[in-house]
Amino acid sequence: MxxxxxxxxVKDKAKKSNIKKAISILERGFYTKQEVSSFFLDPFExxxxxxxxxxxxxDIVFVGANDxxxxxxxxxxxxxxxxxxxxxIKVLSFDSSDIKHPDVLGALIHMGIDRNSxxxxxxxxxxxxxxxxxxxxxxxxxxxxxxxxxxxxIEIKEECKLNKAIEDYILSTSFISxxxxxxxxxxxxxxxxxxxxxxxxxxxVKVDHQTITDPSYNVDEGAILSIRKEGRxxxxxxKGLSKKGNYHIEYRKLI
Numbered sequence: 001m002x003x004x005x006x007x008x009x010v011k012d013k014a015k016k017s018n019i020k021k022a023i024s025i026l027e028r029g030f031y032t033k034q035e036v037s038s039f040f041l042d043p044f045e046x047x048x049x050x051x052x053x054x055x056x057x058x059d060i061v062f063v064g065a066n067d068x069x070x071x072x073x074x075x076x077x078x079x080x081x082x083x084x085x086x087x088x089i090k091v092l093s094f095d096s097s098d099i100k101h102p103d104v105l106g107a108l109i110h111m112g113i114d115r116n117s118x119x120x121x122x123x124x125x126x127x128x129x130x131x132x133x134x135x136x137x138x139x140x141x142x143x144x145x146x147x148x149x150x151x152x153x154i155e156i157k158e159e160c161k162l163n164k165a166i167e168d169y170i171l172s173t174s175f176i177s178x179x180x181x182x183x184x185x186x187x188x189x190x191x192x193x194x195x196x197x198x199x200x201x202x203x204x205v206k207v208d209h210q211t212i213t214d215p216s217y218n219v220d221e222g223a224i225l226s227i228r229k230e231g232r233x234x235x236x237x238x239k240g241l242s243k244k245g246n247y248h249i250e251y252r253k254l255i
Contacts, residue, residue: 002027003023003026003027003030003052003056004052004055004056005023005051005052005055005056007019007020007048010048010210011210011211011212011213011214012210012211012212014211015044015045015209015210015211018041018045018116019045019048019049021039021116022038022039022041022045022049022074023049023052025037025038025076026038026049026052026053026058026060026074026076029058029076029077030056030058030076033077034077035075035076035077035078035079036075036076036077037073037074037075037076037088038073038074038075039073039114039116039117039133040064040071040072040073040116040117040118040119040131040133041062041071041072041073041074042070042071042209043070043208043209044208044209044210045209046062046072046074049074050062053074053076058076058077059076059077059078060074060075060076061074061075061078061081061083062074062075063075063083063085063088063089064089064119064120064131064162065085065089065091065119065120065131065160065161065162066120066161066162066163066164068164069119069120069131069162069164070120071118071119071120071131072119073088073089073119073133075088085160086134086160087134088133088134089119089131089132089133089134089160090131090132090133090134090136090137090156090157090160091129091130091131091156091157091159091160091161091162092129092130092131092132092137092140092141092154092155092156092157093127093128093129093130093154093155093157094127094128094152094153094154094155095126095127095152095153096126096127096128096147096150096152097125097126098148098150099123099128099147099148099150099152100123101121101123103147103148104121104123104128104130104147105118105121107144107147107148108130108132108140108144111140111143111144113132113136113140117132117133117136118130118131118132119131119132119162120162120164122162122163122164122165123165124163124165129157129162129163130162131162137156138156140154141154141155141156167254168254168255169234169252169253169254169255170252170253170255171250171251171252172250172251172252172253173239173248173249173250173251174187174248174249174251175242175246175247175248175249176246176247176249177245177246177247178247179218179219179220179247180215180216180217180218180219181200181205181207181212181214181215181216181217181218181219182196182197182200182215182216183196184219184225184235184249185199185200185205185225185227187249187251188225188227188230188233188251188253189227189230196215197215199227199228200212200213200214200215201213201215204227204228204229205225205226205227205228206225206226206227207219207223207224207225208223208224209224209226219235220235221235221236221237221238222234222235222236222237223235231253231254231255232253232254233251233252233253233254234251234252234254235249235251236249236250236251236252237249237250238250
């Protein structure tokens with residue numbers, strides 16, 4: 001008896017490949033009835049895995065060192081609750097007031113850490129905290145001593161709890177003729193429709209953590225859009241229609 005699932009709705013090929021890797025871990029737990037844990041998954045990937053686990057009656061929980069974390073691992077066929085998160089993931093920290101999120105991620109990947117082994121990265125006022133798989137923590141602590149020419153001293157936190165930075169947004173509104181992705185992107189980054197299509201065709205736009213390459217894709221209210229080198233946006237709602245029938249939309253940009 002095999003797992004029941006269907007991934008035909010997943011548009012992003014790279015995303016589908018990653019989900020299949022997670023499913024293979026879930027399958028191992030399904031067949032052996034032993035506890036298994038995964039690498040880090042984004043919210044879209046987690047929803048898919050959660051649905052598959054539900055359909056196949058597999059007990060599963062997600063942990064990420066903070067309930068508000070975007071990236072979490074799953075633990076299936078867990079032995080007991082509550083889950084002791086430090087058995088699976090670790091929170092590392094170091095003092096800094098100038099290092100940014102891309103700097104930390106780039107440094108970790110440069111030293112050979114797989115992106116799937118890295119959870120959330122939190123840039124605080126005078127320090128940085130980030131989450132990794134438990135098996136990577138010691139290697140990072142003793143081998144990562146410099147980021148962007150700044151010397152750092154990494155510690156593994158005793159409490160497996162990530163302090164999340166407060167996210168600030170700029171609230172904006174605009175009018176668009178339709179809810180097509182190219183229209184939305186054009187409005188969010190204040191560029192032409194043709195340039196917006198180029199961004200989409202070049203795989204630089206994600207909607208709810210999926211890379212979308214179809215400019216005509218219809219964007220729903222509440223969607224999270226990530227545009228490479230432009231930032232992250234939340235399409236909050238349609239406020240109404242203009243006399244010409246254009247949508248009056250409200251959105252936020254993460255700063």
